Amino acid sequence: MTEQQAEKIYDLFIVGGGINGCGIARDAAGRGLSVALAEMNDLASATSSASTKLFHGGLRYLEYFEFRLVQEALKERENLLVAMPHISWPMRFVLPYHPDMRFEGETPTSKLLNFTMPWTKGQRPAWLIRLGLFLYDNMGGRKILPGTQTIDLKSNPVGDPLKSKFEHAYEYSDCWVEDSRLVVLNARDAQRLGAKIMTRTKVIDATSKNGIWTITTKDQLTGKEQTYKSKLLVNAGGPWVEHIIKDLAHIKTNEGVRLVRGSHIVTKKLFDHDKAYFFQGEDGRIIFAIPYEQDFTLIGTTDQDHEDVSTKPECSEEEQEYLCKFASQYFEKNITRDDIVWTYSGVRPLYDDHASSSTAATREYVLKLNETGQAPALNIFGGKITTYRRLAESAIAKFAHFFPTMSDEWTERAPLPGGDFKHDQFESLVSDLHSDLPFLEHQTAHRLVRAYGTDAKEMFTGISTEKDLGTHFGHGIYAPELDWVIANEWVMTAEDYLWRRTKMGLRVSDSQKAQIQEYIIGKLNSQRA
Numbered sequence: 001m002t003e004q005q006a007e008k009i010y011d012l013f014i015v016g017g018g019i020n021g022c023g024i025a026r027d028a029a030g031r032g033l034s035v036a037l038a039e040m041n042d043l044a045s046a047t048s049s050a051s052t053k054l055f056h057g058g059l060r061y062l063e064y065f066e067f068r069l070v071q072e073a074l075k076e077r078e079n080l081l082v083a084m085p086h087i088s089w090p091m092r093f094v095l096p097y098h099p100d101m102r103f104e105g106e107t108p109t110s111k112l113l114n115f116t117m118p119w120t121k122g123q124r125p126a127w128l129i130r131l132g133l134f135l136y137d138n139m140g141g142r143k144i145l146p147g148t149q150t151i152d153l154k155s156n157p158v159g160d161p162l163k164s165k166f167e168h169a170y171e172y173s174d175c176w177v178e179d180s181r182l183v184v185l186n187a188r189d190a191q192r193l194g195a196k197i198m199t200r201t202k203v204i205d206a207t208s209k210n211g212i213w214t215i216t217t218k219d220q221l222t223g224k225e226q227t228y229k230s231k232l233l234v235n236a237g238g239p240w241v242e243h244i245i246k247d248l249a250h251i252k253t254n255e256g257v258r259l260v261r262g263s264h265i266v267t268k269k270l271f272d273h274d275k276a277y278f279f280q281g282e283d284g285r286i287i288f289a290i291p292y293e294q295d296f297t298l299i300g301t302t303d304q305d306h307e308d309v310s311t312k313p314e315c316s317e318e319e320q321e322y323l324c325k326f327a328s329q330y331f332e333k334n335i336t337r338d339d340i341v342w343t344y345s346g347v348r349p350l351y352d353d354h355a356s357s358s359t360a361a362t363r364e365y366v367l368k369l370n371e372t373g374q375a376p377a378l379n380i381f382g383g384k385i386t387t388y389r390r391l392a393e394s395a396i397a398k399f400a401h402f403f404p405t406m407s408d409e410w411t412e413r414a415p416l417p418g419g420d421f422k423h424d425q426f427e428s429l430v431s432d433l434h435s436d437l438p439f440l441e442h443q444t445a446h447r448l449v450r451a452y453g454t455d456a457k458e459m460f461t462g463i464s465t466e467k468d469l470g471t472h473f474g475h476g477i478y479a480p481e482l483d484w485v486i487a488n489e490w491v492m493t494a495e496d497y498l499w500r501r502t503k504m505g506l507r508v509s510d511s512q513k514a515q516i517q518e519y520i521i522g523k524l525n526s527q528r529a
């Protein structure tokens with residue numbers, strides 16, 4: 001049975017609750033547009049929780065001459081740090097230099113060098129890396145992030161975990177971001193500004209008639225169907241973008257998506273400092289090894305064509321072997337599949353520019369406004385976590401003419417929920433929370449401020465003794481946090497909480513997970529009753 005939502009006509013109906021859908025929802029709602037967003041699973045359940053989690057310009061994209069993209073992303077890093085000092089922080093990257101490093105043969109830079117300096121034989125010379133880092137330091141402007149330095153790996157402790165043949169490195173700046181929290185914070189802000197955010201709500205059809213879309217959704221829990229009306233359809237379906245265009249919205253276009261899978265492995269921590277490594281391979285690719293969740297190291301990523309959106313991306317045995325071997329070329333310790341404690345994999349929904357390799361396919365975002373049907377639709381291809389805010393601004397600029405009374409851009413440096421403090425006040429926020437709640441372990445206070453920023457205090461309102469915390473589910477997870485994420489962050493299962501609102505999934509046992517699931521379901525049932 002399909003039920004029609006009263007006759008309300010939304011300005012925008014957004015398909016997809018990844019970073020692009022939620023970023024557009026927040027920006028548009030803040031400009032006074034009426035917005036509805038449907039996500040078929042949990043927020044950030046697809047690509048937006050499977051990234052390398054960097055706010056970065058993308059040093060390697062310079063070799064592809066993607067200067068516009070790199071510059072936009074570099075500029076954006078500090079805007080984002082200011083707007084979300086809880087979930088994002090500066091990180092230094094150590095790039096060991098050695099003469100065996102090779103280009104990917106297809107980059108414009110390698111073609112140019114092979115032509116002008118054939119004796120370099122595909123090597124990435126040191127002067128070129130220095131030039132790249134010089135551009136990287138200067139293209140985007142920096143006030144918070146320090147610039148590049150040369151370091152001696154023989155005397156600097158960051159050299160200790162590496163093989164002794166690596167003697168020199170460059171150290172440069174980028175930033176870390178908790179990708180799935182970025183999505184939920186955008187969704188929360190969008191909702192605060194009036195947007196209707198629906199999770200576990202799949203769009204199953206969109207039909208345009210007389211300038212209006214009728215969108216049919218299906219509740220993934222109850223099976224109930226509902227229709228919504230909207231002036232514009234925004235297709236932020238990520239890997240499903242082409243399926244939505246062709247099969248759900250019946251739009252005639254030749255635009256296509258290129259699905260490129262990227263996988264990561266997580267090991268127990270391989271080094272004891274807070275800097276990340278940027279490793280260059282002999283195959284022209286690069287990987288990162290990044291300090292992760294205090295006790296772990298994150299290694300990735302791969303680049304593999306992924307044929308079919310209906311196949312769930314998983315880190316294959318070959319990808320695991322590849323990443324272990326790649327990292328073992330640099331680390332003193334030989335890393336094997338036995339060291340892996342977790343893997344994850346995501347699919348980049350890149351615009352199909354018919355590049356020869358998945359590594360070479362453009363990382364630029366492409367926004368296509370389609371007006372061939374009876375109502376307009378905006379299809380979104382590609383994008384990066386780093387440029388999500390700029391992508392939202394560009395998306396809105398594409399359809400601004402439909403909404404002449406809409407207000408101007410406003411999101412630059414506007415704090416996300418919990419992010420209303422200065423980036424250098426983080427530690428004092430942790431100390432404040434810890435002195436208010438001395439019975440919490442310091443590392444729990446730290447984790448809570450990292451995840452929720454200034455909202456961490458609100459979560460524990462009215463709690464003055466350890467007993468008030470209620471059930472302890474292990475590893476510093478208490479009932480008030482679960483209550484809060486259920487009430488404010490669309491948490492409906494233990495997975496949502498353990499792998500997307502937090503990464504506590506790395507720590508809890510199966511029985512603790514079951515207890516958390518039971519608690520969440522009980523809470524949701526009692527709310528429904």
Ligand SMILES: Cc1cc2nc3c(=O)[nH]c(=O)nc-3n(C[C@H](O)[C@H](O)[C@H](O)COP(=O)(O)OP(=O)(O)OC[C@H]3O[C@@H](n4cnc5c(N)ncnc54)[C@H](O)[C@@H]3O)c2cc1C
Nearest residue numbers: 016018019020040047048052054203238262383384385386
């Ligand atoms: C391995 C990897 C590493 C990356 N690393 C970085 C990085 O370090 N830094 C960076 O800036 N970028 C990085 N990226 C890029 C970045 O992660 C993506 O560009 C971004 O997450 C794409 O977001 P999205 O919203 O377009 O897609 P998604 O996050 O996939 O969101 C699309 C959503 O649409 C929903 N959906 C689809 N169909 C329907 C339907 N019919 N009804 C309702 N909902 C639907 C899906 O469930 C999904 O949640 C990386 C990407 C990958 C794969």
